[in-house]
Each structure stands twice: as structure tokens, then as C-alpha cells.
Amino acid sequence: MRNNNPYLPYPVRIKRAEIATEDKSLRTFELEFLYKEDAEAFRYLPGQFAELSVPGYGEAPIGIASSPTEGDTLLFTVSKAGSLTTKLHSMSEGDIMGVRGPLGTSYPLEQMEGKNVVILAGGYAVTTLRSTMVWLLHPDNRPKYRDITFVYGARTPGMILYKDLLEEWETNSDANIHLTIDNEAPGWDKHVGFVPQVAEKIAPSPENAMALVCGPPVMIKFTQPVLDKCGWQSDQIIMSLENRMKCGVGICGRCNVGPHYVCKDGPVFSKAELDGLPKEY
């Protein structure tokens, strides 16, 4: 944080802004810090998020899609939804904006060491899991983990994010990559069906494993019984929550789920933790 003020964003410049999906609802932004010391101060891990800040328009909490292993720039894929994100979609390379963070907790990377990792992602919730995959597959980190299975579903081939990277993982990494789309499409030779169906086909073993599950509520709802059937326990399943936020540091009072603030105590929670909390998310 800047000047020890948790509300003051770091000034950044949009280095790259590009349409990410065929329906143009998502754009990917690469942001570079104006000041080197800010880039150094921004120490993050996969699973954390930041407040994207456009003076005059406000802020929105967005998961960090880049991995700290990729250098000093930050990557965010943003859905055009409210006034801030609509403004953001109209901004271009070279424009100045702000980033406040890193905020929240990361995925339990240490707890996952020595285990098989199963990642189940649906839609644009894949962003922080992109970060996680890049981090896990980095030569410094890869030896610490066992088998990595990555399942990612999108509505259509044109809605799949980070295509180049996925291709690279498919050909050059030892991770098991499973891509799926909702319905058959010309030229598509991978899985067809929703993420829960693909998960059922793969039937990931819970033996010495942890699962990161991130996607729309309907995906989570139908994935859970599949994992239950395979014998997964709730403390092996890690999820990431979203709630409306303002301060991002557990003070302004709106994103709580029971006594916990999604912005500060989350967004990453185990299913075991969530089972003991109100479903206010």
C-alpha cells in the first residue's frame, strides 16, 4: 500500500488492452506501475485480488490473473458489468489508472505442497486459476507438487480465455489439461459438456489431493455432488468467493459472510469453513 494508506492506489499505465472473448464482454488489461518501488512493494500470490481504480469512476475488486513469476506487470481480465468496468472497457493503452492491493488471501499453496492438485474452473472465474497454473508450472515451484489436473469450461470455443497459454500447457507441460465447451462446435475435438460432467468423466481421486473450484454458482452446485461421490472431504476443497466490496481491507462492513470479511479473511475459503457460515455470498 502507498504511504501506509490502504485506500491510496498505486498509479499504473495500461500497457496492453485487448478483447478477450468473441462476445467482447471481457477484456484483458496488462498494467505497468509508474514507479519501480511500487512494483516492488506489490508482492502477491495466486488467488489474491486488487481494486482497479479509475479516478472519477470508482473501484472494482478484480482477481489478479498474472502470476508473480511473470514479472512486474499485472494482468486482469475484466467483465463489462457496472459503471467502472464499462469505463475501463473504453480505456486504451497508455491511459493512467490505479491499482490498490494486493488484497485478500491466496490459494493455500503451502498446504498443497506434496499433493495432487485438481483445478476446476468455469467461465471467467478462471482468472486467478490462470495465475495459479502459471505459478505451479514454474520450474521453481513444479517439483513441490504432484499431478496437476486442470479442467476449464466455457460456453463456446470463442469464450475460452488465454488460448495461447492453454495450448502451451497442453503441449509443453506435464499437467492434464481438460477443456470443455457447452455444446458441439465445428472444429472442436475436446470435451463437450459442463464442467461437472467432465469432472465426473475424469473422476479425480481425493487421495493426497486438494481441489480448487472456481466458477459460477450453478457450476459449483453441480460439481459438489461429483466430488462427494469421488470421496472428497470438505477440507480438501478450496473455493473463492465474491461479494460487493468497497474498502478491500475488512473495515467498510459490506462483504461479510458471518464474522469473516471476504475481502480480508477471504476470498479463498475451504468448503469446510464455508459449511459453518451463513450463505451470504
Add this chain to the structure above:
Amino acid sequence: MQDKILDKSEMDTFLERLGQEYDVHAPVPEKGSVEWAPVTSSRDLVWEFTNTGVSPKRYVFPQTECMMRFTNRSDDPEGMILKEEPGLKRRQALLNIRPCDAKAFRVLDRVYCQDEKSNDVYWRDKREKTLYLGLACKSPCPTCFCTSVFSGPHHEEGLDVLLVDLGERLLVRPLTEKGETIASPLDDAPEEAVQEAARQKEEAEAAIQSKVDMENIEARDVMELYEAPMWDREYESCLNCGVCTYVCPTCHCFDIQDETQGEQGRRVRNWDTCMSWLFTYHTSGHNPRGTKKDRYRQRFMHKFKYMPVKFDVIGCVGCGRCTTRCPVNIDVTEVVQGMNEQE
């Protein structure tokens, strides 16, 4: 520290001395109520009042507060970069603050200054630059229940000085170094004044009618309280008007908004309320607290369960303002009693 004595006829001298270092604010009569305002003369002060209509939390957490400014111009190299707003220029003194309201600041310190990452610079700045001169309660209101929430009519937590009204004179009890500095020029209090203050304390504590038991709330887990059947009935009369959150000394939720006018822009924070459906409304249209019941329950669960779990403190000081102001007569002590008893 030595108790001191201040004759009320010397109050102007005392105020003048305070005024050299502080902007002094105190409860003053206003349209049939008593509200906080700047004071310069002892004529402004009142000694007989129950409590102010609105709590003094705005002196540390203003209803609207500028956090940052920016130049709203992209062609300016310094444009579109948010700059921190400087802190309070002059120190402020809250004279005759009630012990419950002073304790509220202590409660909120736990929220605003949690750790290095969650350290609210705006809150901290004003907390450090404010002097708290409390006035002990002589006659608590029927809605007061401070003694049930670890406060009381002579409670000293959060105060620099406690004043006890002895009629013509005030007992001045310094409680901190800052308070000592203010009290030191005064004469030492005679023993009978100290005894009279102690007698008043006993009397005031005995006068508090409402006793609320919270033991079971602490023992019950979050989900048991959350799913209690009482919420299905209780919320029905609530209008979600939010007046309880407005007058409350410990309601601390806020919104952050940007404002621009020509080339000037600023980022402000405003008091917000969990009674509003917009408070938690997602851009997607989903609302995790979409019903009146959810919001009603949130306010009480937050203060009496979530805050004790998270910050080891009850988020209420028993001032009774929410009960007094509620247009449909929801009594906080009854709700808490319900949470504690349950069927």
C-alpha cells in the same frame, strides 16, 4: 493521578485554555434536543441532559469525508493520479462526551486499526488529535443499558478526563497524560468531593433499569444464532429505514464514491447502512442479503455475535439511541434478549 476540582464559575477560563490548543465541541441545546456543536463560552454548555440525539462519531468518522483528490485531466502528467488528503489541521476536544460514546471510539479502534494492512489513516489521524473530556451520567435514560455491555455511567475507557457534576463544581479526574496536562493547573479535589463522585457513580449505576444477559449468545455458535426462528417474526415490523445505524455510535460502515466537477475530482467516503438493499447488491443482480430479514438480522448479528467472534468486543455501548429513534419501536435489548434466550 490526582483528582482535581473545577468551579463552574471558572469554566470560561478553562475553555479559553482548552481553546488555545483545541477546537472545542460539546453537547448544546438545539431545537428541543441536545446536539454536538462548537462551543466558545460556558453559556453554551448544558449539564442536565440524557444524551445527544446523534452520537459524536462524526468527529473521527465524518458523515462525508474526502480521502483523496485528483486532477481530472488526462493530458496533465500529474492528472488522474489520486493524492492523499492531508489530516486534521487543528486538534479537537470533545467536552462533556458521555462515557458510552467515548467507549464507542475504543470499540471502533479494533475495526479501523486492525493491523498493518487494515490501518485506517483517516481514523487514526483524528483519533490521535482528539481529546476526550467525559461527563459522567447522573440520570441515565430508560433505554440505557450500558452496564450490560461493559460500559457504565462513570466508565473511564476511552476518556482523557472524567468530569463529575457536583452542582456548583466539577470533579476533574485525569485518566491519561493528555488529561493530566489539562487538569494540572486546577486545585486538588477535597476528599468530600471525591466521595460525592463515588456516591453518584453507585446511584447512577443502580438507576439503570435494563439488564441484558448475553452469556448464551457467546456460547452459541454463529449458525445456531443465524438460523434461530426468532428472525422470522422479529424483522416484520422493521422498515429498513436505517435511522438506528445513523444515530449509532458504533455503526461504522461506509461507502466510497468518486465526485468530479470540471478539472477537480475527489474520492469521498460516506456513512452507509446495512439496512439498504444496495449495500450488498452485486453488479450481476445477485444480492446476498436480498431480504429485509437478512438485513435486520445482519445488524444484530454483527454487533452481538460477529464482532465478539472477530474482534473480541461487543459492537454496542448500550446508549439506547436506536431504541429511542426507531419509528416502529424495535427495542435492541429485547432483540438481544431474544438471541440470548431463544426457543
